[in-house]
Amino acid sequence: MRQISVDRPSRSLEPRLLEGKVTSPLWSDMCGWEDLATTCSQQDLSVGRAMLDLDHGWSGRWTATWKVGKAKRTGPVADLDSVPLNGCVPWRGFTWRQRQHHRPGLEPMLTTGRQHGFESHREDQFVVMADFAGEAEEVLSQPFQLSFQGEGRRREHIPDFLTVSRQGRWLVDIRPAGRMNDDDLMKFAASAEVALSLGWGYAVVTGWRPLTWRNVDLLYSRRRPMKDPLGLKPLLLETALTATKPLTFGELAASYAYPALARPVIVHLLWHRQLGVDLAAPFGDGSVLRPASTRAGTR
Structure with a gap:
C-alpha cells in the first residue's frame, strides 16, 4: 500500500463515533459511507468499555502488530499514527475452500486502483460503499492485530478495515446488528479507544440505511x-x-x-x-x- 500524507480531519465528530444520522433526503453526490451506514451505538460500546483496563499509560502498554510483506512489526498503539503504510499487507490471507461458512473475496476499487480483500458479504458491501463515497485514498483490510488488556487478562482483536482519506483515518469493524455479545463489544470498545486516542474515526458498521x-x-x-x-x-x-x-x-x-x-x-x-x-x-x-x-x- 502506497504511503500517503494525511491531513487532519475537517469534519467535526467529537467523539468521532457515528450515531443518529438523518435518513432523507440523502443526496448521492454529497454523502460519505458514514452517512449511509447504521452503526453500533455509543451506549452499546460503553458496555464493552467498562470491561477494559484503561488505567494511566494504557496506550503505551497496549500494542499493535502489523505485517510488512512477510515480516511482523510490533509497537505501542500510541505510535500507530506514525507507522508508514507503505508495504503493509492484511493480517490474514483470503483463502477459498469447499464447505467454508464465510464468503471471502476480492473487490476492486476505482478510487485506489487495486483489489481489496473481504471475508463476508457485509464486508464486501463496505468496500463498495467506500468506493462509491470516492474519498478513500487507501483501504487496508485487517490492518493490524490489537493486543489489549481487558477483564484482567491480555486480549486480541483484528479490526476489519483502515481507510485513509483527506478527512483523516477511519478504523472500521463490520458486524450485523444483533450478532454482538459482550466479548465482541469489549473488542470493539478497545478499537474505539485506540482510534479516539489517535484522532481517528471509528465505527462498527451494522448495516445500511433503508434502500x-x-x-x-x-x-x-x-x-x-x-x-x-x-x-x-x-x-x-x-x-x-x-x-x-x-x-x-x-x-x-x-x-x-x-x-x-x-x-x-x-x-x-x-x-x-x-x-x-x-x-x-x-x-x-x-x-x-x-x-x-x-x-x-x-x-
Whole structure:
C-alpha cells in the first residue's frame, strides 16, 4: 500500500463515533459511507468499555502488530499514527475452500486502483460503499492485530478495515446488528479507544440505511469507465444544469432522441457524482436528479 500524507480531519465528530444520522433526503453526490451506514451505538460500546483496563499509560502498554510483506512489526498503539503504510499487507490471507461458512473475496476499487480483500458479504458491501463515497485514498483490510488488556487478562482483536482519506483515518469493524455479545463489544470498545486516542474515526458498521445499499448496488453496475462516442455525458449534464426545474431520471433520459442509450450514461454519471439522487428513496423513472454540488466534485 502506497504511503500517503494525511491531513487532519475537517469534519467535526467529537467523539468521532457515528450515531443518529438523518435518513432523507440523502443526496448521492454529497454523502460519505458514514452517512449511509447504521452503526453500533455509543451506549452499546460503553458496555464493552467498562470491561477494559484503561488505567494511566494504557496506550503505551497496549500494542499493535502489523505485517510488512512477510515480516511482523510490533509497537505501542500510541505510535500507530506514525507507522508508514507503505508495504503493509492484511493480517490474514483470503483463502477459498469447499464447505467454508464465510464468503471471502476480492473487490476492486476505482478510487485506489487495486483489489481489496473481504471475508463476508457485509464486508464486501463496505468496500463498495467506500468506493462509491470516492474519498478513500487507501483501504487496508485487517490492518493490524490489537493486543489489549481487558477483564484482567491480555486480549486480541483484528479490526476489519483502515481507510485513509483527506478527512483523516477511519478504523472500521463490520458486524450485523444483533450478532454482538459482550466479548465482541469489549473488542470493539478497545478499537474505539485506540482510534479516539489517535484522532481517528471509528465505527462498527451494522448495516445500511433503508434502500441505500439497493440503490448504490444499482449504480455499481455502471461504475466502470465507459466510452461515449455520441457525446451523451456533456449533453445530459448540460440539460440537467440548464433545466428550469429539477428533472426526474425518466425526463432526463427522454430529453435525448434515444432514451435507452441515455439511461446507462445517467447511471454512470450518478455513480461518479456528476449527478445526484436521493439514495434514501426508491430509485426509478420518477427519481428527482440534480447537478452535483460544487463540494462533491467529480471523479
